[in-house]
Amino acid sequence: xxxxxxxxxxxxxxxxxxxxxxxxxxxxxAGALSxxxxxxxxxxxxxxxxxxxxxxxxxxxxxxxxAVKCVxxxxxxxxxxxxxxxxxxxxxxxxxAAENQLCPTGAIKRTFVEDPYxxxxxxxxxxxxxxxxxxxxxxxxxxxxxxxxxxDRCLNCNExxxxxxxxxxxxxxxxxxxxxxxxxVDSVRNNTAGCKPLRSRRFSxxxxxx
Amino acid sequence: MNVRLAxxxxxxxxxxxxxxxxxxxxxxxxxxxxxxxxxxxLGKEFVYDVxxxxxxxxxxxxxxxxxxxxxxxxxxxQAIAVDSxxxxxxxxxxxxxxxxxxxxxxxxxxxxxxxxCLTVAGDGQxxxxxxxxxxxxxxxxxxxxxxxRLGDDAVLTSIAVSKNDVFVADAGNRIVHHFDTTGxxxxxxxxxxxxxxxxxxxxxxxxxxxxxxxDGLLRVSDPGRHRIEAYTFDGDLEFSWGGFSAxxxxxxxxxxxxxxxxxxxxxxxTCEKGLIRVKIADPDGAFVGVVAGPEQFxxxxxxxxxxxxxxxxxxxxxxxxxxxxxxxVLDTHKGVVRIFTRKKGE
Numbered sequence: 160x161x162x163x164x165x166x167x168x169x170x171x172x173x174x175x176x177x178x179x180x181x182x183x184x185x186x187x188x189a190g191a192l193s194x195x196x197x198x199x200x201x202x203x204x205x206x207x208x209x210x211x212x213x214x215x216x217x218x219x220x221x222x223x224x225x226a227v228k229c230v231x232x233x234x235x236x237x238x239x240x241x242x243x244x245x246x247x248x249x250x251x252x253x254x255x256a257a258e259n260q261l262c263p264t265g266a267i268k269r270t271f272v273e274d275p276y277x278x279x280x281x282x283x284x285x286x287x288x289x290x291x292x293x294x295x296x297x298x299x300x301x302x303x304x305x306x307x308x309x310x311d312r313c314l315n316c317n318e319x320x321x322x323x324x325x326x327x328x329x330x331x332x333x334x335x336x337x338x339x340x341x342x343x344v345d346s347v348r349n350n351t352a353g354c355k356p357l358r359s360r361r362f363s364x365x366x367x368x369x
Numbered sequence: 370m371n372v373r374l375a376x377x378x379x380x381x382x383x384x385x386x387x388x389x390x391x392x393x394x395x396x397x398x399x400x401x402x403x404x405x406x407x408x409x410x411l412g413k414e415f416v417y418d419v420x421x422x423x424x425x426x427x428x429x430x431x432x433x434x435x436x437x438x439x440x441x442x443x444x445x446x447q448a449i450a451v452d453s454x455x456x457x458x459x460x461x462x463x464x465x466x467x468x469x470x471x472x473x474x475x476x477x478x479x480x481x482x483x484x485x486c487l488t489v490a491g492d493g494q495x496x497x498x499x500x501x502x503x504x505x506x507x508x509x510x511x512x513x514x515x516x517x518r519l520g521d522d523a524v525l526t527s528i529a530v531s532k533n534d535v536f537v538a539d540a541g542n543r544i545v546h547h548f549d550t551t552g553x554x555x556x557x558x559x560x561x562x563x564x565x566x567x568x569x570x571x572x573x574x575x576x577x578x579x580x581x582x583x584d585g586l587l588r589v590s591d592p593g594r595h596r597i598e599a600y601t602f603d604g605d606l607e608f609s610w611g612g613f614s615a616x617x618x619x620x621x622x623x624x625x626x627x628x629x630x631x632x633x634x635x636x637x638x639t640c641e642k643g644l645i646r647v648k649i650a651d652p653d654g655a656f657v658g659v660v661a662g663p664e665q666f667x668x669x670x671x672x673x674x675x676x677x678x679x680x681x682x683x684x685x686x687x688x689x690x691x692x693x694x695x696x697x698v699l700d701t702h703k704g705v706v707r708i709f710t711r712k713k714g715e
Binding site for chain 2 (some may be wrong): 189212213214215216217218219237238239240241242243247248253261263277289291295298299300301323324326333
């Protein structure tokens with residue numbers, strides 16, 4: 160038996176085994192590094208065209224105050240006097256009084272620009288990402304209010320707990336150097352299906368919002 | 370003996386602790402919601418619900434859907450018109466399709482671009498509005514004319530033809546262009562001019578409709594002001610009617626009505642987006658009744674931008690009427706034309 164030249168002796172077996180283990184380890188390390196590198200180059204974001212503003216963003220984030228906030232695409236906004244993202248469906252009156260505001264935390268500010276136009280801004284320190292205003296704006300308006308993961312807050316967890324709880328699958332990984340999925344006027348304007356923005360508003364008092 | 374008892378008690382205690390830990394773990398796992406199916410858990414003050422507004426008193430509904438809807442076959446529908454013979458024209462997917470009352474397809478005219486609005490003149494010519502210009506076709510689909518482009522900002526949304534006058538609503542420039550039938554510009558109507566007591570149109574989104582009434586006045590929707598305005602052909606604002614209300618008698622939302630048509634009895638058919646309501650108003654704007662309400666058009670009552678797929682906004686429905694008083698509603702969500710007739714005795 161020992162005289163057969165095809166037989167593998169213990170030394171050869173150990174050497175080959177060691178080489179195999181080293182190569183496998185190297186491969187695993189490279190794979191892990193590649194995966195980690197890939198994960199580091201992407202971040203979580205909400206696709207506003209898919210988001211249904213269910214409210215889960217407000218409560219499923221691991222942060223006590225969600226990393227998701229409402230943002231406003233000013234170029235899409237109609238600057239309406241009666242904004243259904245700001246006012247409830249049946250406001251008592253059309254003004255800034257608390258009882259007429261839709262946002263439970265009063266995070267939307269309404270500022271007179273020029274008759275009959277008003278500007279709406281989000282106070283992110285008050286916004287909790289519930290998406291109530293997003294639903295109102297999407298249902299009746301141009302959809303200029305939408306939710307985004309704010310990357311000054313997001314921990315970029317490997318398994319985002321909001322993404323797991325998102326009923327519409329709106330959470331996706333996006334390149335870290337383009338971390339926001341913003342609504343754009345042109346892409347919406349070219350969609351002929353329905354309500355969409357027109358162009359930048361230029362007001363006589365000097366406000367010019369593209 | 371005491372040692373045995375103490376050992377036994379310790380074992381029981383450990384067993385109870387383990388059992389309690391297992392029960393707590395099971396409860397925690399059962400209560401854990403990693404899929405979000407149980408909802409956000411937010412209180413009712415965080416819920417946006419227009420379900421009550423979508424409900425309409427059945428006694429107010431004066432019309433019924435008389436025949437099966439006509440499937441346009443388009444993936445994107447944009448506008449409808451009805452000619453004097455009752456044929457129905459639908460615009461969408463770079464084409465105009467003509468249907469018989471029965472729903473049979475009578476013909477199709479292919480277009481170079483996406484049509485945004487159309488109307489059929491008394492002589493049968495079909496005026497088709499694109500984003501920035503108009504084209505005119507004969508009844509057989511042959512192009513007769515292409516009019517001048519109205520600029521990059523133009524967004525044409527409606528056309529009306531009255532004998533020798535052609536009116537084109539331009540939502541982008543928030544103005545009505547008044548042409549003769551050769552395409553020569555006569556004047557522009559509705560620009561802000563406080564010396565003439567014209568406040569200017571408020572058009573937050575590209576829904577801007579017009580029609581010529583039997584009284585010879587041009588009616589133009591001003592959705593940002595929730596009203597319909599009446600102009601002479603020279604551009605003088607005569608009067609207006611309408612106002613904001615979530616109630617059935619007014620126009621709901623930020624900007625409505627989005628479309629309207631004028632019946633032979635001079636009553637108005639108005640259509641709202643958001644809470645999609647098709648209603649009848651008399652010539653002075655008084656509420657008469659409902660053709661169809663949100664629950665008849667959209668499941669859940671209110672259309673939401675995000676529930677119609679990527680890129681799809683909540684389309685507003687177009688309306689048209691024929692000489693017999695039937696009302697045609699273009700359901701842009703389903704791509705069908707729904708036909709409503711007045712209930713007998715209503």
